[in-house]
Amino acid sequence: MTETLPILYVPAPILRQKAKPVAAADQVRDLADRMLATMYKAPGVGLAAPQVGVGLRLVVLDCGPKDAPAPMVLVNPELVAASEELAVREEGCLSLPGQFADVTRPYRVRVRYLALDGSKQEVEGEGLLSACLQHEIDHLDGKLFVDYLSILKRNMLLRRLAKDLKAKARDD
Ligand code: GNR
Ligand code: NI
DSSP: OOOOOOOOOTTOGGGGSOOBOOSOGGGGHHHHHHHHHHHHHTTOSEEEGGGGTOOBSEEEEOOSOTTSOOOEEEEEEEEEEEOSOEEEEEEEOTTSTTOEEEEEEESEEEEEEEOTTSOEEEEEEETHHHHHHHHHHHHHTTOOGGGGSOHHHHHHHHHHHHHHHHHHHHHO
């Protein structure tokens, strides 16, 4: 089995930094494999490289149904279009375990990226895939879903996370 990687939690500084473009797509194959294994194990529907301590613009995701795995690897993804129509969805993040909140984002987006073979690709998504694509690209820019919440809600959530992680560390 592919080795998994430890997931970093808020407030790890790398989660707030801008990730650097991948210079050669075919050189992140192993990392992408390990990120997919880490994502499925968590489990989650997406994972960005900074969440495993790597400051590169690399994302993996699988927003397909559980019975039909559809892993995607996006190198240097860029948002190229977003609908005016918005949608509200409850989001969570593997870097803020156990914390969830409603986030409003464009309902449909178009994302340009490189595949692992270096070929140019585009994907258009709505619903969960759209939210996931935006959530992961945000990670590459040091942005987290809590940044879309009111200060009050964000602080509540971050305080609860700190408390939960402290309790978990005590139990370990
Ligand atoms: O597992 C995840 N679920 C999720 C739900 C709604 C919108 C985005 C996501 S991504 C998240 C995994 C994660 O933290 N990716 O960075
Ligand atoms: Ni996340």
